[in-house]
Amino acid sequence: MHCIEPAKCDDNTALATSRKYAWIVFALTFGLLLSDYMSRQVLNAVFPLLKQAWSLSDTQLGSLSGVVALMVGLLTFPLSVLADRWGRVRSLVLMATLWSLATLGCAVATSYGEMLVARACVGLGEAAYGSVGIALILSIFPAHLRSTLTGAFMAGGAFGSVLGMALGGFVAIHFGWRASFAAMAIFGIVLVIVYRLTVSDKRIATRYGDAQSAARQAGGMRTSLRALVAGLFSTVSVVCAYVGSGLQLFIMGAVIAWMPSFLNRYYAMPADKAAAGAAVFVLLGGIGMVGCGVVTDRVCRDVPSRKWITALAYCLISLVLLSIGFRVQPGALQLVLLGAGILVVAGTSGPAGAMVANLTPSTIHASAFATLTLANNLLGLAPGPLVTGAIADRIGLLGALQVIPVVGIAAMLAFALGRARYARDLGRIDALRGRAAEQRVIAGTDAPGH
Template structure:
């Protein structure tokens, strides 16, 4: 029997790939870099008031500084994940972290909007593929029963990083200027990139001839993705649902500091700290909901998708009430309104971990990073990139308050998509399990030949 198959089988069962110590070291390092990733990505949002004052930018231009990172992440994630799947996950991550850290530091030397936009695009180029490759590495180190909660924790680190990025950006800018914020947050990623080389990688999984042909080039992968989305309805609907919910999350995270500054008259540094509380509630929520959704699916897997649909609609109701209370004639103090926003932040990240776990469940183990990159492409291009930009356009046309009242309506699309995914999830799980059994049987030598040997 092929040793790669044995390794994959062991990792997919109920044991660690190399042991708990190696697994938890890989998990800790991958989470630490995820935090730095989002510190560098989100530091810009607390600098919006400073940039608006310094360069006279519109809300659409400000939103583009957030969205351009997600656009380059989406476009570059697939080839990077493809290389990582067939090459080295650890080396790929070291190169990624070094690139995005240097690009973040370069932002402090920009002198106009075009230069800053270009530097932010390179930040996204470095971050491309990290979520997909990191989640594949974690999933392979740990038992299958732990994946949902661990991946929720991994992606919750993005929320924690966003909290730190928003807070640090506001505090550093108030004391040393907005340029200094980029320099300070860019350095830790370089240090962690050096240490990450000590993480133990899993062996590249041997592919069947069909999968090998499908992953030889980006073009062949694109064709394979179209076929995968056509064959796996679960993957298609989860990609749509996860992206739609991230439109809500990214819009709130990007524009809340400016909302508190403009609508409630908070100073930029205080607004950044208050907004960070909402992002932190999202970090906690992603872990809590990841664990509860895992538990909900123990007896019947499709219950995970149904729970996500319900929570998306709940986040919609809370956030629309919070931002739209004055326009709806609802008497509410500023404190009560902010508490509702915190509750909405806790609810709206409910899908962050579970969607990745569901996609990994319905993808072949040999192309997990590539499969996860499909989700990353959808989430970055149609979720994280779309949210801040659409909200910026609506803010220029209406007001920021009206824009944030309207953005949670995308949760309706998310809830509907997860309901559709719930119908195909269990059949897709059975299909993947059957495929793995057939490939495992094909790798085992015939009984007669074994006896002669």
């Protein structure tokens, strides 16, 4: 078949090539996300072996896990801003290189102090990868795929955690805990090399350059710090969304971090089987995040404010299931209750994210989600494992895990307050958006040439 319109055929060929390259970029960026969480969660799989090898307390073990989330929480926002200025692809490559080398450092650590420093460097490398990675992906795909791509990318964290814990436990039991860290590091380094040879900022700009998008980004960079902070914390309800999400993830972070040790101590599972069993719970948590998000969108299709109610429901359900689960005798019933609780414990992530998007200007959504990530880590994922370990040193791990779900009550209070203020705050945001639109129209009318 001959092409009657050569120019049109050339455009179609270029479009097909661009789509293919976009999916290659997605696959490689997703692969590095897997490496990110594999390097982060492999530690939990070797908790029992580290405790035995170095005679560590549960507080020390919890700190080795929590320090990564602490670094992520502290550095996500500033490093995301720097990445937009320096180049997203170059930043992603640098981040992945750093966390891979730091994971290799964990493999050769000879003391708790050295391991803590290496884990902090892992967190430094991973800090902005999620926000910068999703920004890169969304910039090269059409807008109608954004929800699908965002959901798939976020689910990669759960899948990477599963792989890190399951493979880490298997390698540790056969070759030692140092080999587990080394394996994760090698996987990351190989992916970095492939990524660097395949993806670059120049190729992205050439294939997917958008002058209008670049102008918007430049405008965003000129936003003053005062105006940015005002937009991020403009209402009581958006602050409640940040706080509620972070507090609920405190439970998720604590349970997931200590699940391998729980199975090892109370079910007499060896390290590899305990890690594999815990990986199933992590997978349930990831599936629950996606599933609860879908349920929330369907239930709240006509009444978006119901998202607050779904968040409250997920908090309450997980509180009841986990509280009962950690109090019944070890056995099938306990595992079922814990699995059901973990399935919904992070279900608040979707509603909280939607509320943050609704309550902040679209021009600062990237910064708003970086702020949500900061809250999730500083209020939840970082202190969760550490506080659990500190309590476990006093009353035992089982006692600590029985206490931790109570944090869900604080999360419920935050979401309830946000719901009470939501209508008023949303009206205020809509009014501000309307005035801003009017000012843009007036500025455009008064501009030279009009």
